[in-house]
Amino acid sequence: MIGVDIGGSKLAAGLVDDRLRIIKRLQRSMRGQDTAALLDTVAGAVAELVSTAPREVAAVGFGIPSLIDRRSAASLMAVNLPLKDVRFGALMSERLGLPVFVDNDGNLAALAEHRAGAGVGSDHMVLIGLGSGISSGLILGGELYRGAIGAGAELGHMVIDLNGPPCQGNCPNHGCFESLASGTALAREARAAAAAAPDTALGRALRDGRELDGPLVTELAYDGDRAARGVIELIGVRVGVAIANIVNIFNPQLVVVGGGVMGAGEMLLEPARAELARRALPPLCKLVRVEAAAFAHEAGMVGAAVLALDGLAAREVRL
Amino acid sequence: MIGVDIGGSKLAAGLVDDRLRIIKRLQRSMRGQDTAALLDTVAGAVAELVSTAPREVAAVGFGIPSLIDRRSAASLMAVNLPLKDVRFGALMSERLGLPVFVDNDGNLAALAEHRAGAGVGSDHMVLIGLGSGISSGLILGGELYRGAIGAGAELGHMVIDLNGPPCQGNCPNHGCFESLASGTALAREARAAAAAAPDTALGRALRDGRELDGPLVTELAYDGDRAARGVIELIGVRVGVAIANIVNIFNPQLVVVGGGVMGAGEMLLEPARAELARRALPPLCKLVRVEAAAFAHEAGMVGAAVLALDGLAAREVRL
Numbered sequence: 001m002i003g004v005d006i007g008g009s010k011l012a013a014g015l016v017d018d019r020l021r022i023i024k025r026l027q028r029s030m031r032g033q034d035t036a037a038l039l040d041t042v043a044g045a046v047a048e049l050v051s052t053a054p055r056e057v058a059a060v061g062f063g064i065p066s067l068i069d070r071r072s073a074a075s076l077m078a079v080n081l082p083l084k085d086v087r088f089g090a091l092m093s094e095r096l097g098l099p100v101f102v103d104n105d106g107n108l109a110a111l112a113e114h115r116a117g118a119g120v121g122s123d124h125m126v127l128i129g130l131g132s133g134i135s136s137g138l139i140l141g142g143e144l145y146r147g148a149i150g151a152g153a154e155l156g157h158m159v160i161d162l163n164g165p166p167c168q169g170n171c172p173n174h175g176c177f178e179s180l181a182s183g184t185a186l187a188r189e190a191r192a193a194a195a196a197a198p199d200t201a202l203g204r205a206l207r208d209g210r211e212l213d214g215p216l217v218t219e220l221a222y223d224g225d226r227a228a229r230g231v232i233e234l235i236g237v238r239v240g241v242a243i244a245n246i247v248n249i250f251n252p253q254l255v256v257v258g259g260g261v262m263g264a265g266e267m268l269l270e271p272a273r274a275e276l277a278r279r280a281l282p283p284l285c286k287l288v289r290v291e292a293a294a295f296a297h298e299a300g301m302v303g304a305a306v307l308a309l310d311g312l313a314a315r316e317v318r319l
Numbered sequence: 320m321i322g323v324d325i326g327g328s329k330l331a332a333g334l335v336d337d338r339l340r341i342i343k344r345l346q347r348s349m350r351g352q353d354t355a356a357l358l359d360t361v362a363g364a365v366a367e368l369v370s371t372a373p374r375e376v377a378a379v380g381f382g383i384p385s386l387i388d389r390r391s392a393a394s395l396m397a398v399n400l401p402l403k404d405v406r407f408g409a410l411m412s413e414r415l416g417l418p419v420f421v422d423n424d425g426n427l428a429a430l431a432e433h434r435a436g437a438g439v440g441s442d443h444m445v446l447i448g449l450g451s452g453i454s455s456g457l458i459l460g461g462e463l464y465r466g467a468i469g470a471g472a473e474l475g476h477m478v479i480d481l482n483g484p485p486c487q488g489n490c491p492n493h494g495c496f497e498s499l500a501s502g503t504a505l506a507r508e509a510r511a512a513a514a515a516a517p518d519t520a521l522g523r524a525l526r527d528g529r530e531l532d533g534p535l536v537t538e539l540a541y542d543g544d545r546a547a548r549g550v551i552e553l554i555g556v557r558v559g560v561a562i563a564n565i566v567n568i569f570n571p572q573l574v575v576v577g578g579g580v581m582g583a584g585e586m587l588l589e590p591a592r593a594e595l596a597r598r599a600l601p602p603l604c605k606l607v608r609v610e611a612a613a614f615a616h617e618a619g620m621v622g623a624a625v626l627a628l629d630g631l632a633a634r635e636v637r638l
Contacts, residue, residue: 067602076602124467145459147570148443148606154567157600159560162480173563173598241478244492248476249568251466279478279492283386283395284470 001308002049002060005105005300006042008080008132012298013045015053016305020116022298024049035082043095060098061308063105063300064088065133070150073102079169080133101311106153107144108303109293110137113256115306117294122254126246128155130261134178160241181238183214183261189234190217193227200227218264229267236268240275247280247288258293265292320627321368321379324424324619325361327399327451331617332364334372335624339435341617343368354401362414379417380627382424382619383407384452389469392421398488399452420630425472426463427622428612429456432575434625436613441573445565447474449580453497479560500557502533502580508553509536512546519546537583548586555587559594566599566607577612584611
């Protein structure tokens with residue numbers, strides 16, 4: 001099985017066995033690519049994994065950060081990629097000559113965590129993935145909930161600040177969770193914090209012309225820099241507001257937080273949990289745990305492999 | 320069947336036949352009552368309907384604006400009523416000597432609209448009820464979704480303004496949808512608008528010492544008063560922000576808006592739809608309709624009767 005997780009700026013593909021062990025990994029940047037180049041990058045990455053696989057690959061699962069129409073496996077739009085009205089499933093199936101299954105990246109991360117990660121045994125579970133955008137997935141009553149045509153669960157585009165900043169990419173909204181707590185928002189807040197505190201490690205990094213991205217801010221925060229810690233905490237509080245909404249809306253047993261930004265781990269989750277406790281309706285708050293994704297940033301890739309496994313199994317049953 | 324809809328400030332009870340026709344109605348205020356008085360009011364209202372019913376009443380359904388633990392039919396807490404840790408189902412069943420079924424009021428309004436109102440045929444549907452608080456219910460995949468213990472779907476306590484005003488009653492949150500767009504919020508905004516525009520009908524009503532509640536503001540808005548219209552429009556825009564969240568999260572086919580504030584009808588729904596179009600992800604926005612509740616402010620009462628009907632039917636199947 002090959003699982004491919006297509007993020008807002010890069011893809012991660014993995015050769016995954018049927019016990020969900022990752023045999024081989026591969027990454028590709030897609031930054032700035034148009035639709036055709038992006039599809040080439042994706043197909044090329046899969047072809048490379050296929051060619052080096054020790055055995056025949058049975059199917060490929062794709063998680064893409066798009067609104068998916070499940071009826072046609074098409075991408076209706078993506079906030080952070082040029083994937084508007086692209087027949088993604090059909091195109092990949094033609095190019096690869098393999099069975100192809102497609103779902104939203106956040107849905108698949110939720111599927112992986114529910115099947116074999118932090119969410120085993122939690123039939124009411126919400127996953128949020130903090131990357132360059134924010135992905136999410138809903139496990140409601142033990143099953144993925146996808147909405148009327150399969151395009152739901154876009155919790156990143158839930159408004160948490162009426163008068164907040166414009167969202168990114170193709171989202172027309174402003175004050176969305178994504179505009180305030182994604183890796184992109186973290187980098188924006190880091191630049192502001194660095195400019196305001198030039199005598200901190202974060203401030204010096206800005207002066208030295210370094211890119212203040214998630215990994216650097218996280219590293220400086222682990223080193224104890226107060227400006228970097230402040231940025232992680234600010235993002236954590238906003239994540240806590242979104243989780244309070246999730247708890248009030250879904251009465252879940254578990255909220256799983258994954259994605260690259262979760263490199264910050266408990267530095268981010270602690271202020272998030274504190275904000276959740278300040279805001280959510282108390283009986284619901286008492287019933288929920290907030291935990292890091294077990295598959296960390298690889299939940300989407302593993303979930304894509306699970307999708308392919310399940311998809312093949314369903315086909316076999318039909319024969 | 321008797322259906323009882325307990326709102327934040329009053330109850331509406333109805334004798335309902337098995338074709339969901341309301342045979343007889345009755346209202347009671349519960350404003351300022353403590354737990355014991357409130358339970359007396361509720362039981363008294365039901366007893367009065369029972370005593371005047373032309374035939375024996377088979378069961379009573381209650382919709383209450385509480386977090387319900389479905390395992391025990393208990394109210395864990397209510398934002399706007401003193402119903403913390405009250406064994407509501409057991410108490411009413413003892414006092415009335417009838418089979419009793421209990422659910423959240425918003426859930427039951429959604430059930431009524433889905434079964435026989437605006438939501439017939441829409442298996443992915445979200446209802447919001449704009450009253451003194453904001454209730455809500457989720458029909459996901461044709462069924463009520465209630466969360467892990469049945470206490471979910473509290474969309475009124477979804478934050479839409481991080482830095483917004485404190486919510487009311489027992490909600491610890493601030494900037495919730497309810498704090499910005501409930502009937503209570505409408506009255507608050509009406510007082511501010513009246514003070515700012517003393518030469519309008521709304522301003523004169525304030526000077527004359529009238530209570531600027533939903534019905535009065537709505538009446539003045541229908542009469543064309545610009546201050547009253549502005550208040551309805553402001554609330555409508557905020558409702559639109561919440562609906563944009565609902566659309567991005569659930570990919571529903573239909574959002575139904577009910578509750579007393581919907582006396583304002585299209586004056587409120589038009590700005591809500593416009594704000595929705597400005598904010599929601601376009602493919603999701605194209606797929607959804609926003610409509611007034613068919614049962615208007617009586618959806619909760621009818622839904623409570625449906626709950627009782629369904630509950631009895633399930634018991635009979637078990638025998």
